[in-house]
Amino acid sequence: MATAKPPPAQGKNDADDATENSQAPGGGADVVDVAGAAPVRHPLRWLAVAVLAVLFAQLVHFLTTNDNFEWDVVGSYFNAEIIGRGIATTLELTLVAMAIGIFGGVLIAVGRMSENRVLSAVCGAYVWFFRGVPVLVQLVLWYNMSALLPRVSFGIPFGPELVSGQTNELITPFLAAILGLGLNEAAYMAEIVRGGLLGVDPGQTEAASALGMGPARVLRRVVLPQAMRFIVPPTGSQVINMLKATSLVSVIALSDLLYTVQSIYNRTFETIPLLIVACLWYLVMTTVLYIGQSYIEHHYARGADRNAKQSFWDFAFFRRRPAHAGAAGAATTTEEDK
Amino acid sequence: MTGHDGTQTPMVVAHQVRKHFGQLEVLKAVDLTVGTGEVVVLLGPSGSGKSTFLRCINRLERLDGGSIHVQDELIGFRRTPAGIRHLKPREVTRQRRDIGMVFQHFNLFPHLTALANVIEAPTGVLREPKNEARARALELLERVGLADKADAYPRQLSGGQQQRVAIARALAMRPKLMLFDEPTSALDPELVGEVLATMRDLARDGLTMLVVTHEVNFAREVADRVVFMDGGRVLENGSPQDVLDNPAHPRTRSFLSRFLTASPAPER
Numbered sequence: 001m002a003t004a005k006p007p008p009a010q011g012k013n014d015a016d017d018a019t020e021n022s023q024a025p026g027g028g029a030d031v032v033d034v035a036g037a038a039p040v041r042h043p044l045r046w047l048a049v050a051v052l053a054v055l056f057a058q059l060v061h062f063l064t065t066n067d068n069f070e071w072d073v074v075g076s077y078f079n080a081e082i083i084g085r086g087i088a089t090t091l092e093l094t095l096v097a098m099a100i101g102i103f104g105g106v107l108i109a110v111g112r113m114s115e116n117r118v119l120s121a122v123c124g125a126y127v128w129f130f131r132g133v134p135v136l137v138q139l140v141l142w143y144n145m146s147a148l149l150p151r152v153s154f155g156i157p158f159g160p161e162l163v164s165g166q167t168n169e170l171i172t173p174f175l176a177a178i179l180g181l182g183l184n185e186a187a188y189m190a191e192i193v194r195g196g197l198l199g200v201d202p203g204q205t206e207a208a209s210a211l212g213m214g215p216a217r218v219l220r221r222v223v224l225p226q227a228m229r230f231i232v233p234p235t236g237s238q239v240i241n242m243l244k245a246t247s248l249v250s251v252i253a254l255s256d257l258l259y260t261v262q263s264i265y266n267r268t269f270e271t272i273p274l275l276i277v278a279c280l281w282y283l284v285m286t287t288v289l290y291i292g293q294s295y296i297e298h299h300y301a302r303g304a305d306r307n308a309k310q311s312f313w314d315f316a317f318f319r320r321r322p323a324h325a326g327a328a329g330a331a332t333t334t335e336e337d338k
Numbered sequence: 339m340t341g342h343d344g345t346q347t348p349m350v351v352a353h354q355v356r357k358h359f360g361q362l363e364v365l366k367a368v369d370l371t372v373g374t375g376e377v378v379v380l381l382g383p384s385g386s387g388k389s390t391f392l393r394c395i396n397r398l399e400r401l402d403g404g405s406i407h408v409q410d411e412l413i414g415f416r417r418t419p420a421g422i423r424h425l426k427p428r429e430v431t432r433q434r435r436d437i438g439m440v441f442q443h444f445n446l447f448p449h450l451t452a453l454a455n456v457i458e459a460p461t462g463v464l465r466e467p468k469n470e471a472r473a474r475a476l477e478l479l480e481r482v483g484l485a486d487k488a489d490a491y492p493r494q495l496s497g498g499q500q501q502r503v504a505i506a507r508a509l510a511m512r513p514k515l516m517l518f519d520e521p522t523s524a525l526d527p528e529l530v531g532e533v534l535a536t537m538r539d540l541a542r543d544g545l546t547m548l549v550v551t552h553e554v555n556f557a558r559e560v561a562d563r564v565v566f567m568d569g570g571r572v573l574e575n576g577s578p579q580d581v582l583d584n585p586a587h588p589r590t591r592s593f594l595s596r597f598l599t600a601s602p603a604p605e606r
């Protein structure tokens with residue numbers, strides 16, 4: 001960069017003499033034009049970039065020259081139908097378990113905030129239990145439920161049975177997985193929902209009640225929509241966590257993505273390439289979920305900001321839209337304010 | 339029950355209303371009547387129980403003794419042969435429909451536009467058809483001078499504009515009675531006038547209003563009656579001239595002196 005010094009002010013002496021006191025701060029300063037000033041240099045940043053570039057080159061070299069990756073095997077399985085079925089199971093589990101988690105979470109959160117002490121205590125105990133026991137243990141427990149209760153029946157309590165059956169037949173691996181993951185998730189979602197509801201100004205409930213809205217309507221139309229701003233972002237990460245947590249169900253022999261690749265490499269011994277297939281697919285799914293989450297967050301940011309219009313991509317990459325996009329003097333600014 | 343003296347039934351009859359929070363007695367036997375079409379201004383120092391009293395009228399607070407009738411309907415309770423019983427939540431909700439309330443901090447629904455704020459209760463609670471509610475909401479926004487802000491979100495409005503939307507929102511339920519709890523206290527001084535003008539307008543149209551405010555000039559100009567509360571009791575109850583210029587009680591005098599010296603003589 002040319003060190004463009006500001007041209008020495010012509011009337012330096014004049015300024016010094018004539019306007020020593022009348023000139024504003026720093027009396028007698030040169031007349032300065034900051035346009036074209038040289039940016040601050042960051043030698044350490046450049047060093048860091050250089051180090052990273054070397055490491056990246058090494059990584060590429062490792063990935064391409066190590067034959068153990070067997071990239072051709074990765075390629076041949078990546079689109080295999082059996083993998084597709086594993087992915088479908090993983091997605092199905094995520095969806096159903098999250099649905100149970102969200103629905104149950106809202107109920108438990110509302111129950112915990114109820115004025116009814118018994119209800120509130122029971123909901124509190126639920127959260128305590130399901131957050132306290134590792135989800136892997138819960139999965140195995142549900143899977144082995146038949147050892148605890150050989151038969152299950154539904155009917156009038158202490159009265160006649162209406163339906164009954166063998167627990168073994170009733171609780172399939174899929175149902176065990178759904179129960180394990182969903183009920184556990186409900187406990188976490190309950191805390192998220194409760195935090196969101198408590199985050200809404202109580203004045204909102206008062207104003208809505210004063211208009212003659214009943215408690216259920218106040219919750220649905222006024223409090224929940226506002227609580228969503230606090231609930232949705234953590235729920236998005238819960239979905240992504242859930243997607244990854246579904247891989248735990250491989251311990252109860254349910255053919256999700258992980259169990260499917262395991263059962264293949266147990267036969268073919270192509271362990272690493274198949275695990276890479278699983279990694280790649282998990283990455284694809286979590287990336288898609290992440291993008292979806294940004295859309296939803298954007299939706300709920302309405303009214304939160306005076307200029308609530310932000311493009312999706314700004315949002316996705318956590319960019320704050322500059323106050324005046326494309327303002328003058330935009331000479332390729334490479335620095336990002338952090 | 340009172341008010342059967344040949345004239346119209348009073349809008350509000352509060353009789354010996356008592357309320358405490360734990361050990362703290364906030365209302366100690368408050369008696370107050372608000373006639374239909376009357377504008378009553380409630381004055382009093384901070385903590386004297388003005389807000390609590392207002393909130394008892396629409397049962398945002400439960401009273402502990404005495405009674406409040408609105409148009410001869412007992413608020414919050416029901417008389418049965420076996421004695422007085424609490425109303426069910428659903429019935430309390432029903433009673434609130436006819437009583438509008440405007441809050442110090444507006445409490446607009448921030449996730450809804452001004453228009454949606456106004457039509458929320460008429461469509462949701464009264465089941466008015468959407469287009470009818472919309473048309474009426476636009477009329478109300480026009481009336482408070484905000485027809486052009488129908489699509490703005492509360493955060494995009496000034497405090498004075500938000501409070502006027504809040505007034506329109508309350509009016510949309512066609513309330514018989516409007517309660518105002520310090521509607522201008524959270525506003526910058528230059529925004530107070532627009533809200534008071536809107537309220538003056540409502541008073542002129544004959545709406546029954548019970549207003550807690552420190553705007554003594556508004557009281558003098560608009561109120562039919564001024565009530566002074568202190569320590570959970572009504573100390574003074576009379577025409578604006580009597581209460582503001584000739585207070586009987588020394589507490590009233592010392593309270594008023596702060597405002598009368600602070601604010602200039604009434605304009606116009």
Ligand SMILES: Nc1ncnc2c1ncn2[C@@H]1O[C@H](COP(=O)(O)OP(=O)(O)OP(=O)(O)O)[C@@H](O)[C@H]1O
Nearest residue numbers: 359362364382383384385386387388389390391520
């Ligand atoms: N929910 C509550 N729980 C406990 N105490 C309360 C509650 N609400 C009000 N109080 C107390 O009751 C008293 C009267 O409060 P209130 O809000 O009615 O006063 P106010 O006359 O409206 O005062 P201000 O002019 O400050 O608004 C105060 O001492 C207050 O601290």
Ligand SMILES: [Mg+2]
Nearest residue numbers: 388389390519
């Ligand atoms: Mg108050």
